[in-house]
Amino acid sequence: MQAAAHNIEPVMDRERFTDLITDHHRGLTAYATVLAKSQSTANDLLQDSYIVAWKSVGKFDQSRDFGCWLRGVIRNKWREHCRRYKRETVLDDDVLERLEAVFIDEPDNELFHRLSDCRAKLPDLMQEAICCTYDEGRTSDDAADVLKTSASALRKRLERARSALRECLSQNQPSN
Amino acid sequence: MTMKPEDHLIDELLKQQAEKDQPVEIPESLKKALAEEESQKSRSYMWPILLSSAAVATVALYVVSQPIVRKSNILAVNESEQMIAPEQEMRAPLEKLARGKEAKKPTAPSSRRMRVLAAEALSDVSAPVPDESVSRPNISVPTPEGLDFGAGEDFGNGLGDEVVAKLSAEQLAAISISESEVSVDAFVSQANSPSVTRRQNKLSPKIQTLTERRRIDIPRGAKPLDLRRGNQYGTLVDPKWATPLEAPLSTFSVDVDTASYTNFRRSVTDGQGIHPDSVRIEEMINYFSYDYAQPKGDAAFGFDTQLATCPWEKDHLLARVAIQGKDVDAAERPxxxxxxxxxxxxxxxxxxxxxxxxxxxxxxxxxxxxxxxxxxxxxxxxxxxxxxxxxxxxxxxxxxxxxxxxxxxxxxxxxxxxxxxxxxxxxxxxxxxxxxxxxxxxxxxxxxxxxxxxxxxxxxxxxxxxxxxxxxxxxxxxxxxxxxxxxxxNDGNGNYFFIDSDREARNVFFKKLTGTLVTIAKDVKIQIEFNPGKVQAYRLLGYANRQLKAEDFNNDKVDAGDIGAGHTVTAFYEIVPVGVESSIRPKVDQLKYQIENTPKRKVAASNDWFTLKLRHKAPDGDKSILTTQFVVDDPVALTQAGRDFQFATSVLMTGMKLRGMDVAKSMSWEKIQQSAEAVSGDDEARVEFVELIKKLK
Structure with missing residues (x-):
């Protein structure tokens, strides 16, 4: 196509970079937390990654998805971290691939739209369980009280719900 | 936690989703780090401007320095792998400048001076250059007037900071001039002239000691032109108060667009400020669906008019003029x-x-x-x-x-x-x-x-x-x-949508597709004649850029808006009824040469508040068709006026407030939110509106 003959990207200035970070921050936070397994380590990891990303933003091919690129930066940064602190472990490639399958080229609001669509497809009980714990911020014990079920049953229900959601998100790729 | 990583990810995403309405906080420390990096990076954004100002010089020198470039490319690896794609960065801002109609061109005024201290490729014969000037050559360039290199308000103004640009050796070579201080004009002309005095360009191994760092001093006081925030909105002037005795007719073109509301939603969601001129009240009101009377028989339109009390001014009334376009079944769409x-x-x-x-x-x-x-x-x-x-x-x-x-x-x-x-x-x-x-x-x-x-x-x-x-x-x-x-x-008998999400796309291209595609009437104009026996003063709320002259109503050559299948049009008037003490028209002294302030005219005895006239053309017609409707109904209390009326009033007040109109004083966001919430029901769009208002509070 003639239009694609040469690419001229918009200026990647700090403001645009910050906007992109803001648009992707929640998804990236989730991702970093899974790698680092702790919120505070994840926060440090994120911050380091954002700075590295900003430093090498010239290498970012703007025709690619920003979130995907940043997840790559986060992975590399995490590997570096693991080399330095031997007790931490890097997830193996298969797992990383499965994590990647959940994301598509999209900022957070679209990711959450997709997630909401997937949630809407769950059976009512599962939807209720998610709403009661995540949205309303209850512990599984408290939520179990509210939902009049046992905590272990609720945890099981949530587990199945999460796995259904993962499958839905991973399948729910756009046709292109 | 024994959760599998994949399920852990969903767990984290759900947690993040629960907080998605909270603004994303970029930590201060990160902002600071970015700002520090920025102070280095923005130099690289200087280059395009610098180089474009002296484009000819650059090209000329580039040609001269080809031998250096070829060799130094190999050396141009930054230790921290922070190579910036110079070409891309050079082109992009220029591109942006070239596109912005109002962006000033970065041509250098003649007074601009470029001070270039040697960053020259060292020759075997030249005197040794002090290391400092080799590694951190100084280039000071006044910013082209009106340019701001991305220093967002959160980060303070980057102008005047010490700016260090990272350059590839190619760029270095391209601009290297020996310890000269020249104005750009001189620079250009010198560069054009073959007699440019240059030292020997032969590459010395010492060039390896050149880092990619250069300093560009940007003077303070340069006026920033915000390149990024370039949204351009036409100025809107809201319709003024008028009295039926002086101006009995109010004429406007319909507008079924919704872009202004979608734009508003995006601004609120993104936490951006809202430009008053981006708010077209009628488009905000039109975004929502209302249950108006359907057209009777073969008529293209149904009318729905109603009077109710005004929430922000207890003695005033609100008149709603609503039009419902005929729906076309998708199967019958042409x-x-x-x-x-x-x-x-x-x-x-x-x-x-x-x-x-x-x-x-x-x-x-x-x-x-x-x-x-x-x-x-x-x-x-x-x-x-x-x-x-x-x-x-x-x-x-x-x-x-x-x-x-x-x-x-x-x-x-x-x-x-x-x-x-x-x-x-x-x-x-x-x-x-x-x-x-x-x-x-x-x-x-x-x-x-x-x-x-x-x-x-x-x-x-x-x-x-x-x-x-x-x-x-x-x-x-x-x-x-x-x-x-x-x-x-507007001029293309068209409609204007703003798509901010997949949901909005579904709204426009799926739910309302026939309305989007099929025009049922074109050049639709509305003219209201107010009865001075009932109405002391009135003003049209919204339709700021849709007003027409009274005589345009009957002139078929004057363009107006179109209505698609199933579209609705809603307009509100604020009315001061006769007999109400009003502050709308401040009292003036008794005139000296006219015995009475108000012209005396015979007013027909009528119970009408106003007469609504509508003209439209069939989609393929040239002659307009007139429809007339009288409004005699007594006003009701707003709370009795029905959910649609009340909800539209909330949107109306939001629009007025955003435009800085006088309603702002008496109506708080809190009140608007409550009144909207009370009549939102389970309508998704209305619920979303209430959420947006919460964010405005």
Whole structure:
């Protein structure tokens, strides 16, 4: 196509970079937390990654998805971290691939739209369980009280719900 | 936690989703780190300007320094691998400048001086240059007036900071001049002249000690021109108070667009400020669905008028004038000839622009069938037909979807050439009695090439009178030329949408598709005659740029808005009834030469509040048809006026408040939110509106 003959990207200035970070921050936070397994380590990891990303933003091919690129930066940064602190472990490639399958080229609001669509497809009980714990911020014990079920049953229900959601998100790729 | 990582991810995403309405906080420490990096990086943004100012010089020197460049390329690896793609960075801001109609061109005024201290490739014969000046050459350049290099307000102004640019050796070589201090003009002329004195350029191994760091001092006091916040809105002047004795007629063109509301929603969601001129009250009200009386029989319109008390001024009344367009069953929709004119310029390269546009268009294509044919023209630098007119049989649809999917962004924007090409295709493939429409999708600055705005508007007008209408889709933000887009869609018998999400795309291309495609009436004008026996003063709320002269109402040559199938139009008037003490018209002294302040006229005895007249043309007609309706109903309390009336009033007040109108004093966001919430029910759009108002509080 003639239009694609040469690419001229918009200026990647700090403001645009910050906007992109803001648009992707929640998804990236989730991702970093899974790698680092702790919120505070994840926060440090994120911050380091954002700075590295900003430093090498010239290498970012703007025709690619920003979130995907940043997840790559986060992975590399995490590997570096693991080399330095031997007790931490890097997830193996298969797992990383499965994590990647959940994301598509999209900022957070679209990711959450997709997630909401997937949630809407769950059976009512599962939807209720998610709403009661995540949205309303209850512990599984408290939520179990509210939902009049046992905590272990609720945890099981949530587990199945999460796995259904993962499958839905991973399948729910756009046709292109 | 024993959760599998994949499930842990979902767990984290759900937690994040629960907080998604909280603003994302970028930690201060990160902001600081970015700002520090910025102070280095912004130098690299200086280069394009610097180099463009002295473009000729650069080129000339580049040629001279070719031998150095070739060798030094090998050396140009930054230790921290922070190489910036120089070419890309150089082009992009220029591109942006070139596109922004109001951006000042970075041509250097003659007083501009460029001070270049040696960063020259060392020669064997030259005296040793002190290390400091080798590693950190100074280049001070006054910023071209009005340029701000991305220093956002959160980070303080980057101007005047010490700026260190990282340069590749290529750039270094390209601008190296020995310890000279020259004005740019002189610089240019010297560079053009073969007699430029240069030291020996032979590359010395010492060049390896040149880091990619250079310093550019940007003087303080340069006026920042915000390149990024380039959304352009036309100035709106709200209709003023008038009295029926002096100005009995209020005339305006209908508007069924909704772009202003979608734009408002995006601004609130993104936590951005809202420009008062981006708020078109009528478009905000129109965004929502109302249950108005359906047209009777074969009539194109149903009318719904009502009077109720005014929430912000207890003695005033609100009059609602509502029109319901006839609905057309999707199965009975006439065939269409659609030309998509898509902006795929570099700036569309954003997940909320081109990919969203592609998804929206594919959604639209999926709704269309054999009755319809589609062509795709892209404009980016030059126009290109990506898909010749194609009938949407199963096969044709696949071809169209494929063409849509493979679009990529790149190049500049010359909308002017593109739009001509699009109209050519639409004309060639004209469907008599069908929908002939050019659908222009862009993120903004619709660069019209050599054509002026007016010439473009004229083209759109001319084509619309030939039956080819224009729809405009706005996307993204940053350089949205709202004024231009709205104005050309108004002139093109068109509609203007702003697509901010997949949900909105579904709204426009799925739920309301027939309304989007099928125009049931064109040049729809409304004229209200107020009865001075009942109305002391009135003002139209909204329709700020849709007002017409009274005489335009009967003049069929004067353009007005169109109504699509099933569309509704709602307008509100604020009325001061006769007999109410009003502060609207401040008292003046008794006139000396006129015995009475108010002209005496005979007023017909009538119980009407006003008469509503509507003129429209059939989609293929030239002569307008007049419909008249009298409004005699007694006003009711707002709470008795029905949910639609009350909800629309909340949206109305929001619009007025955002525009800084006087309602702002008496109506708090809290009150508006409560009144909207009370009548939102489970209507998704209304609930969302309430959520947006909460964010405004």
């Amino acid at each position: 065939g269409s000839n659609l030309v998509f004119l898509l902006d795929v310029s570099g700036s569309m390269n954003d997940s909320r622009k081109l990919p969203l546009l592609q998804r929206s268009m594919i959604l639209l294509l999926e709704q269309l069938d054999e009755r319809d044919s589609v062509s795709i023209v892209v404009y980016a630098g030059r126009d290109a037909v990506v898909l010749e007119p194609t009938r949407l049989t199963a096969e044709g649809r696949l071809a169209a979807i494929k063409a849509m999917e493979t679009l990529q962004s790149g190049g500049g924007t010359n909308g002017g050439a593109g739009i001509k090409r699009a109209y050519e295709l639409a004309t060639k493939n004209f469907v008599k009695g069908g929908v002939n429409r050019v659908l222009l999708a862009t993120d903004g600055d619709f660069n019209v090439g050599t054509t002026s705005d007016q010439a473009l508007v004229d083209l759109v007008k001319e084509k619309s009178s030939a039956g080819i209408y224009l729809s405009v889709l706005g996307l993204g933000s940053g350089n949205l030329n709202d004024r231009m887009l709205e104005s050309i869609s």
